[in-house]
Amino acid sequence: MDLLNAIVALLNFVVIPATAYGAQLALGALGVTLIYGILRFSNFAHGDTMAFGTAMVILFTWLFQSMGIHLGPLPTALLALPFGIAATAALVLGTDRAVYRFYRKQKAAPVILVIVSMGVMFVMNGVTRFIIGVGEIRFDDGARFVINAGEFKKSTGLAEGLAFRSTQALTIVTAILVVAALFWFLNRTRTGKSMRAYSDNEDLALLSGISPEKVVAVTWTISAALAVIAGTLYGLDKSFKAFNYFQLLLPIFASAIVGGLGSPLGAIAGGFVVAFSEVSITYAWKKVATYVLPESLAPDGLMQLLSTDYKFAVSFAILIIVLLFKPTGLFKGKSV
């Protein structure tokens, strides 16, 4: 019985939250890694693209709610998602046309593009705050739980409750669908194949008649869509606050680098590596330990390795370990 309780507590406080968070990071890191693979720079504006997209989704959610449109048990934000993606894709494509294209034509050094993306980050950050403010916004509606902690306790007779929130379930399901669609697109369609060709060898791709502008536009659109989906899922799961999205940049980059910049499969693996390390290192293991260990060995402290204030330190430590020992990442990303 104690072992069962330990497993339930572990599921409840570590596995489920980390899986949902990992899925969100993976979606964000996929966007970063695609931009890196095709456009060959680290896009510092990605966190703020997520924030802008989520802000758009929130606005459309409010619009639908005021019109009385609901999705029943699912959050209304799902209905608003395509509109948010469209608005963000338009913004990102506009930015590419107005800002990035000039440097691409000049064949500017990647680091210049990074600085340019910093300027874009500033502007997007300002626009997002201008539109929706800096406050914390909760916009989830519909059913709260798939599995309710109280009912779970009653029906199983265990001391530990298991809560599985619908936003967490939604995150995991959406992430699986999106990743499947993305890999189908990259591996099976003509456009996807031309994107991979362009990423592998730009000159050869140009010689075989692939239009670079089209590849770039498709990449931006996909990355914007991924950013909006990741941002919306994160906002539904936790809450929306513009500055938090800026701070997500570090774990997202850590995920992309751990997996290997430029490798989509790596971005997904990296997202889960970072999320599981972060949650398990900042979780107080006392509860699980008391169930598993005999009474004489029961811990006095919280058994928390690091306080949650230092969760960024975890992504950073992982990043440093990878940079020191395996700079190309787990899945052999682009050269160092």
Next chain:
Amino acid sequence: MTANMRTLLLFAGMALLIVLEGSTTFLGIFGGSWNSALFILTFGLLSAIMSLGVNMQWGYAGLFNVGVVGFVALGGLAPVLIATQPVSEVWTSAGAYRLLLALLVGAAIIGLAITLNHRLRGRGRVIALLVTLVAGFFIFRAIFDPAVEVIEAFQPATYSNIGGLGLPVLLAWPVGALFAAGAAWMIGKTALGLRSDYLAIATLGIAEIIVSVLKNEDWLARGVKLVHSIPRPVPREIDLQADPGFVDFAARFGTDPVTASTILVKLLYALLFLAVLLVLIFAMEMALKSPWGRMMRAIRDNEVAAEAMGKNVTGRHLQIFILGSAVCGLAGAMMVTMDSLHNPSTYNPLRFTFLIWVMVIVGGSGNNWGAMLGGLLISFLWVKVEVWGPAALNFLTSGLDPDSPLRQHLQDSAAHMRLLTMGLVLLLVLRFSPRGLIPEK
């Protein structure tokens, strides 16, 4: 027009802007208060020092550091640890001495791990490293945690920290630079030599961590509970106002003692900062003209060729990365000294990292005078846009009904205008004048 004329004119224009801010309220564009003008000047001088630091890294060596806020924050710790009085009650064998022991043990464990990493090979290395680090972590926490509890339990409303050394506050400035240099050495050792984006992300990370350590480790500098009244190198306003000699002095200029004292204090800080800035610029210009400076530029312009000539590229990069970060740390220490307040919640990366980058790019990367001008000009804009934004929106929305929700929302959001403006300034300069206002020669 020669390049020197252009530089002189630009600096004269900058001085004029500050004088106008002090003397006139022309159409509401300027503040018309010397207090505000001197505030912008001190703020600008501090930012100019930070942008000199970033300019060393980016302009001389092409290193992309986006962790400026971390180095500034680390420097800002120095005035607290050097100048405040020690909290002698916690300096016991169960308190602060035990804490020092814990830190030494921690350093020794990391040292051991690094030695093992160099000496061993293969699977043995991985296992030895893992065992050392994991066991070391628990040993460290076992010594560290009880000590922190003892220190933080002592009068939490006023102390809960180890206090400082009670030394003169000016000594904290070079110490702040040393703190930042130490952090830069550690980060440089790991991330330099990899591609440029990696250094950027690593510095972004270390900055986040430094700021969260300062916010959460109450034993160090009271965290978000703030350290007030750090000793100052200049007289305090209240003391001046109580001094009859100063009141007479103020009366001779026809101002009240309160305004006169605040202006005098700001002026003294401005002079102090200007002196530091000029010494730094002089030293950096000399360094840039020396063989060392030529080598740095050669490395920046063509790393492969410089390496073929026998130059140690990674070593030089590490050197300049440490020097530039130390300058940022110095500025942080100066800033906390001026505020005589240590408040880690003000360390926002947008303000202390990305804004400094805007200054360097706008001023002219690779040119010290450019970085200084960029620091002053962008600080001026940063402070003034906060005033102009709402005024401009008020004017633009004057056609709307005063109660309309759109107008209300726009006016509430006006505070965010400055992020937008700074981003636009950066993008426009990068696009149309990538070498900045005062280009490198």
